[in-house]
Amino acid sequence: xxxxYLQKNVYEALQDRLKLIFEDFDNIYVSFxxxxxxxxxxxxxxxxxxxxxxxxKLGVFHQxxxxxxxxxxxxxERTFERIKEEVEPYWVCLPMATRTALSSxxxxxxxxxxxxxxxxxxxxxxxxxxxxxxxxxxxxxxxxMHQEDLAKQFGRWxxxxxxxxxxxxxxxxxxxxxxxxxxxxxxxxxxxxxxxWISKQFKDVWCASPLYDWSLRDVWHANYLFGYDYNALYDxxxxxxxxxxxxxxASPFNDYSKDALNMYRVIDPEIWTKLVGRxxxxxxxxxxxxxxxxxxxxxxxxxxxxxxSYTQFLLDTLPTRLRNNYIKKFSASIKFWHETxxxxxxxxxxxxxxxxxxxxxxxxSNYTLNHKSRIVFVGKIPDHTDDIKSTKDIPSWKxxxxxxxxxxxxxRFMGFGMTRKQQKRIDIIRNKYRSIEEIEYxx
Numbered sequence: 112x113x114x115x116y117l118q119k120n121v122y123e124a125l126q127d128r129l130k131l132i133f134e135d136f137d138n139i140y141v142s143f144x145x146x147x148x149x150x151x152x153x154x155x156x157x158x159x160x161x162x163x164x165x166x167x168k169l170g171v172f173h174q175x176x177x178x179x180x181x182x183x184x185x186x187x188e189r190t191f192e193r194i195k196e197e198v199e200p201y202w203v204c205l206p207m208a209t210r211t212a213l214s215s216x217x218x219x220x221x222x223x224x225x226x227x228x229x230x231x232x233x234x235x236x237x238x239x240x241x242x243x244x245x246x247x248x249x250x251x252x253x254x255x256m257h258q259e260d261l262a263k264q265f266g267r268w269x270x271x272x273x274x275x276x277x278x279x280x281x282x283x284x285x286x287x288x289x290x291x292x293x294x295x296x297x298x299x300x301x302x303x304x305x306x307x308w309i310s311k312q313f314k315d316v317w318c319a320s321p322l323y324d325w326s327l328r329d330v331w332h333a334n335y336l337f338g339y340d341y342n343a344l345y346d347x348x349x350x351x352x353x354x355x356x357x358x359x360x361a362s363p364f365n366d367y368s369k370d371a372l373n374m375y376r377v378i379d380p381e382i383w384t385k386l387v388g389r390x391x392x393x394x395x396x397x398x399x400x401x402x403x404x405x406x407x408x409x410x411x412x413x414x415x416x417x418x419x420s421y422t423q424f425l426l427d428t429l430p431t432r433l434r435n436n437y438i439k440k441f442s443a444s445i446k447f448w449h450e451t452x453x454x455x456x457x458x459x460x461x462x463x464x465x466x467x468x469x470x471x472x473x474x475x476s477n478y479t480l481n482h483k484s485r486i487v488f489v490g491k492i493p494d495h496t497d498d499i500k501s502t503k504d505i506p507s508w509k510x511x512x513x514x515x516x517x518x519x520x521x522x523r524f525m526g527f528g529m530t531r532k533q534q535k536r537i538d539i540i541r542n543k544y545r546s547i548e549e550i551e552y553x554x
Contacts, residue, residue: 121325122333128308128321129159133167135303136317137276140170140199140269142262145179145187145342146360148283151330152322154339156281157194170199170269172280174262176209176362177222178232178386180379183360186342191240193340200240203265205247207258210520211364211390218433218520220364220390221255232385248272266316277315284320287327296323327355347378364390418494418508425515433520440522441511445492448506452487454479459501460486466498 117124132139141156143149153171160169171194173187191200208219223231225244235243242249250271251264270278286293296307303309308323322330334341348358351374363372363386375383413421422441426434447453454476455463463470469490475482488506495509503510506525514522 121322121329124324125155125321126159128306128319129156130163131304131306132279132281132319132321133160133164135277136279138170138270138273138278139167139281140172140201140266140278141281142283143171143173143187143190144283144360145173145183146283147330147334147341147345148285148322148325150186150190150283150341151333151339152281152283153190153194154337155333157197158337161197168199170201172262172265172269173200173202174207174258174265175202175204175222175236176258177204178363178389179360179382180344180347180375181382182343182347182379184233184236186340186344188236188238189340191238195240201265202236202238202241203249203261204235204241204243205249205252205261206244206255207261208255209258209362209364211518218436222362230385230388232382232389263312266318267313270313270316275315277317279309279317279319280312282318282320283322285325285327285330286323287325296320344378348374351378418512422508422512422515425512429515436520437511437515437522440514440525444506444511444522444525448488448492450487452476452485453504454483455486455502455505456483459499459505460484462499462501463505468493 119127139156141149141153143153156169160167171191173191175187187202191202194200204223206221206223206225209222210218211220221227223235223243235241249265249268251268252261253264256264266278266280269280270276284292286296303311303317303319308321309317309319311317333339342360344360345358353374363375372386375386412418416424426437429437452473460470460472463486469488470486471489473485473487476485493505493507496503496505496507497509499505510525511522513519514524517524
């Protein structure tokens with residue numbers, strides 16, 4: 112997809128997108144995380160609704176991850192109380208499986224775990240619109256379901272509870288936040304009416320990101336221009352000297368936030384003392400998150416080990432479930448580079464050949480720009496590729512080892528998505544449970 116620049120600014124483009132959404136969808140709700148993007152989107156959508164569609168009621172969905180800064184909680188509560196009479200508010204505090212990158216022994220922790228009420232980071236919000244285990248109208252919720260599934264199933268329940276009509280969830284996602292999000296918009300397969308910012312979730316349930324082409328400057332300019340309220344956490348982050356890329360409103364235990372865990376100790380010491388006791392590894396990550404201990408900086412290979420033998424040693428120390436998780440991903444990666452190959456630039460290929468790596472070309476990659484040559488490793492996977500300066504996107508046992516040391520259970524550091532076989536298996540499982548849910552819920 113080639114970038115096309117419109118003869119209008121991002122605000123004008125947003126108005127056109129909101130017009131499409133309000134005209135085409137019966138049910139509309141905004142996913143509000145408490146961050147700058149979702150907060151701005153909520154305010155912009157409410158302004159549009161009041162001006163053009165005052166008769167249409169909007170829903171507001173907040174998925175609460177329990178562990179967060181006090182100022183974030185205050186902002187969310189302040190926002191809900193301000194708009195509760197003009198929207199349908201849903202503040203969801205249900206147990207859900209949430210990935211943690213802090214522990215070598217746990218892949219998930221469970222916000223609002225009903226078996227651990229005594230160590231909750233915060234008390235359960237006491238509002239009539241809070242959804243919890245004792246007050247849960249969501250018939251599509253499954254106990255301790257994955258956080259991503261909970262968000263999706265809320266959309267399905269919202270459609271069922273609102274006349275089973277065409278429904279859309281509005282997200283404050285922007286393409287310039289990361290290459291992953293940019294590529295997500297670039298590769299939309301099921302766009303609504305050819306729009307890359309609207310994708311299908313279920314039958315008659317869609318997700319839309321009308322701010323997808325906004326920049327960070329656009330977001331803060333709009334907040335200033337319209338005088339919108341926002342999360343004061345960003346002011347604290349700015350005063351603390353954080354980079355823009357570090358200013359995240361998310362679960363403090365995930366891959367993206369763990370490096371800034373120590374900020375809780377400075378900004379919100381009361382919450383910090385509860386974080387330490389809530390999830391294994393929180394204190395360790397705050398102290399050593401930017402050191403060799405968690406593979407943030409270059410680590411030293413223990414004497415007598417190769418990267419392969421050190422990786423195998425680390426695998427032997429892990430619980431069975433985690434060990435099998437890594438082995439499955441490492442095996443898939445090795446098989447990929449031996450049989451299919453990844454698309455590489457000609458400069459990288461020349462450098463690999465000059466350093467004596469056993470490689471061969473295997474056609475071209477349709478998933479890369481300019482259809483780069485696919486390169487297969489004929490011999491063993493390299494122990495490390497420190498002598499290759501032009502890229503890091505080639506396989507090695509060192510990269511696998513880093514995944515374990517970084518508690519990167521998804522293996523993002525290796526740079527691979529799912530293989531076609533893995534995706535096919537997931538599709539089969541999804542279709543299986545989708546058919547069950549369609550029978551159960553009549554959808």
